[in-house]
Amino acid sequence: MSDILTENKELLVLGIESSCDETAASVIKGCREVLSNVIYSQIDLHTVYGGVVPEIASRGHIEKINQVVKKALSEAGKELKDMDAIAVTYGPGLVGALLVGVAHAKALGWAAGVPVVGVNHIEGHICANFIDNPSLEPPFMCLVASGGHSHLVNVTGYGEYEIIARTRDDAAGEAFDKVARAIGLGYPGGPKIDKESKNGNPDAIDFPRAKVRENEYDFSFSGLKSAVLNYLNSCNMKGETINSADVAASFQKAVVDTLVGHSMQAAKDRGVKKFAIAGGVASNTSLREAFEKECAAAGIEFMRPQPIYCTDNGAMIGVAGSYEYLLGYRSGLDLNAVPNLSIGDRKGVFKI
Numbered sequence: 428m429s430d431i432l433t434e435n436k437e438l439l440v441l442g443i444e445s446s447c448d449e450t451a452a453s454v455i456k457g458c459r460e461v462l463s464n465v466i467y468s469q470i471d472l473h474t475v476y477g478g479v480v481p482e483i484a485s486r487g488h489i490e491k492i493n494q495v496v497k498k499a500l501s502e503a504g505k506e507l508k509d510m511d512a513i514a515v516t517y518g519p520g521l522v523g524a525l526l527v528g529v530a531h532a533k534a535l536g537w538a539a540g541v542p543v544v545g546v547n548h549i550e551g552h553i554c555a556n557f558i559d560n561p562s563l564e565p566p567f568m569c570l571v572a573s574g575g576h577s578h579l580v581n582v583t584g585y586g587e588y589e590i591i592a593r594t595r596d597d598a599a600g601e602a603f604d605k606v607a608r609a610i611g612l613g614y615p616g617g618p619k620i621d622k623e624s625k626n627g628n629p630d631a632i633d634f635p636r637a638k639v640r641e642n643e644y645d646f647s648f649s650g651l652k653s654a655v656l657n658y659l660n661s662c663n664m665k666g667e668t669i670n671s672a673d674v675a676a677s678f679q680k681a682v683v684d685t686l687v688g689h690s691m692q693a694a695k696d697r698g699v700k701k702f703a704i705a706g707g708v709a710s711n712t713s714l715r716e717a718f719e720k721e722c723a724a725a726g727i728e729f730m731r732p733q734p735i736y737c738t739d740n741g742a743m744i745g746v747a748g749s750y751e752y753l754l755g756y757r758s759g760l761d762l763n764a765v766p767n768l769s770i771g772d773r774k775g776v777f778k779i
């Protein structure tokens with residue numbers, strides 16, 4: 428086990444997350460142990476609109492953040508003054524939503540004299556893997572697939588990330604959400620397509636798997652999304668009945684084939700020994716099964732967080748923040764939301 432872990436078993440960090448439609452907070456001990464994990468999901472507020480409405484999301488965070496943080500502390504049996512640091516997501520995400528968490532963290536930190544450290548949401552998703560895999564240490568490769576992002580990342584050390592591939596257009600989760608809406612499954616689409624697919628034939632419709640010429644590992648999902656929409660339109664025009672379970676299963680298979688195919692190619696090319704997945708789409712049952720199978724065949728150790736740590740949560744921010752804190756990173760009262768923050772970019776933090 429690396430020094431960074433053995434020397435800091437008592438470290439306590441409060442993680443706060445408000446980048447999209449979950450208001451979440453968690454207390455993390457010793458970088459990886461989850462003492463509490465409170466998530467208030469705004470799904471009910473947005474379902475009626477078929478997607479996240481940014482203004483409603485910010486308002487929802489303002490209404491809930493105080494009680495979510497208090498609950499996280501009390502469930503952990505801790506007080507704010509016990510914390511060594513407050514870790515908060517400052518990007519990427521919706522600016523108005525991020526600002527609520529950032530302002531709350533700064534106010535708490537200032538009032539209690541606890542240092543604040545800004546955390547990158549995507550790096551948080553990756554670090555969720557440390558929770559259920561106590562022996563996991565870098566280097567490893569990770570596929571992050573969420574509603575806003577699809578990245579293949581090499582984690583070369585704690586807090587060190589090298590981007591191998593990204594999506595050229597839609598994120599994988601975004602494609603799930605758009606296709607679910609088109610076949611009338613509603614929001615949020617990923618879990619609904621996952622469920623509906625179990626009743627369908629994944630080989631019923633041959634949807635395209637896009638390749639990007641400039642970087643063979645990059646992803647592109649907008650063509651696939653259009654192919655599904657064209658298929659639905661053409662069925663409607665011909666008066667044919669649409670089997671939504673077959674559409675869902677065939678679409679899901681195309682996404683899974685692409686994510687797994689590109690990732691495994693990159694992992695093999697680079698001689699990777701450990702592979703992890705993260706982000707909302709990482710809860711997809713078919714994706715998890717496909718990675719399990721392919722990694723086993725290639726002799727690569729495979730890791731994935733349990734679904735509660737795949738979706739947006741405060742624990743992953745607390746874990747990522749614990750390492751950032753130990754690496755000496757801090758944020759000041761001037762910490763601001765950075766909606767388009769890239770992986771590995773530390774715009775809002777400085778080293779002490």
Ligand code: KG4
Binds near residue numbers: 599601
């Ligand atoms: O990581 P996340 O909770 O929020 C973002 O950072 O975006 O990811 C949400 C995305 C949504 O697009 C949702 O439809 C997708 O993850 N998702 C899934 C599943 N569960 C959530 N996609 C496919 N299968 C699932 N089971």
Ligand code: ZN
Binds near residue numbers: 574
């Ligand atoms: Zn997320």
